[in-house]
Amino acid sequence: MASSKPSIPKGTRDFGPEQMVRRNFIFDTIREVFSRYGYQPIETPAMENLSTLLGKYGEEGDKLLFKILNSGDFIDKADSSVFKLGNSNAASLAICEKGLRYDLTVPFARFVVQYQNDIQFPFKRYQIQPVWRADRPQKGRYREFYQCDVDVIGSNSLLNEYELVLIINEVFERLKIHTVLKLNNRKILSGIAEVIGESDKLIDITVAIDKIDKIGIEAVNSELRERGVAEQAVQKLQPIISMTGTNAEKLIVIKDVLKSSEIGMKGVAELEELFGYIESVGGLSTKVEFDLSLARGLNYYTGAIFEVKAVDVQIGSICGGGRYDDLAGIFGLKNLSGVGVSFGADRIYDVMLQQELFPESLAASTKVMFVNFGEKEAVYCLKALNRLRAAGMSAELYPDSSKMKKQLDYCNKRNIHFAVIAGENEINANQLAVKNMVTGQQELISYDNLTEFIQHNI
């Protein structure tokens, strides 16, 4: 044994057959809903040029990017002076020009700019692919995980936001996950910062009040002070962040607070319009909540902000997104507004596993297995086997003529419903013995009746 124990990198996972069936159930469900609303699939490479990725996720985000070492004699080609500065970040840029994608939104923006002349706007696309973050792993936090993004770019209409609400509702309804959809608007947050006289502290304010559920109002206040927000402004913020009531009641309060802020009032109007669609059409099973403390960290959101939490499971958000007015602007295409959300498939999986929400029927794939007695007997089974497959039933023949005990055991382990047994007696009578592995009952039927028999007894 020369080699050490095999392992995979920190924060990554292998997926066995049972897990894959369940993961595919999630992906298929999400894909089907996306497609139903008219979104089209795209894919982009796992790696992007670092210039595409850097600076899009803030300083923290840049640190979490996986960088890919250049090929060849990259040391010779690099400017060696950067290595002596002791700045690993600068050094890494001298020897890396590619990185693994951090999310699907930025590559999408790049895609849109690059193919702008071939794309029909408004462009509705979905994308289901893994992303990588050099984060420290925790429960529900992986270094490689799948995002399922839906975005529409090239339309300012709030009908798009409403459509995303419908999609979120339908996905979680189908997956039977009990969720709350939290809504906010970046313009309202800007308005608040403006009204309390701390416009330049917008990010600090939002980051702090985002934690209110977790650490409480007092801790939020002290964090605000630490971040340099004036005491007077902190006091002004109190009635806003501690407000309660229905969505409509909260909107009335916030409208009054923000009446002197143009941008704030714009945000209120947007949110009112969105809630207007939601309430007048109705029919949602997901609870929708106006939550002022919802302030996603991403720098590029400019309008609506979405976040979905599972009600019964303590895990981070399982879906999130928002509107970004100028994302493509970074890549040189101006005046293109987009809005989208991203479903976190891995966390959805964790929630469904914990709540036992996966359908039983996902377990088995093969329905019928033919026991192998030997070459002659196996050949006798082949035609019946093909007939089953042609009729759309997954069936297989055990490849080796092992002991029947072993073969039937294999059926059990794989949850195969029927075992077909054909030895000398059956061959002579042109029959097949079909054993139901659940009930244990066994029946002799004529060779040509197998497909029909299975169809009727499954």
Next chain:
RNA sequence: GUGGAUGUAGCUCAGUUGGUUAGAGCACCAGAUUGUGGAUCUGGGGGCCGUGGGUUCAAGUCCCAUCUUCCACCCCA
């Protein structure tokens, strides 16, 4: 990136104040049963005790480092 816990068979875990050859259950393989599975019984294979160093006559056990996983921050799906 900061702080804390963790690691013994494929899995879940025992393992005394440091003291012979490190155990159990489950799983796996074989047999009881040459054409009938799940149950039972019998037997069997499996371990660099995460890795590297140190203390000691003696280390799974104590010390240091490192990695993994988990937890809390930061941030996020």
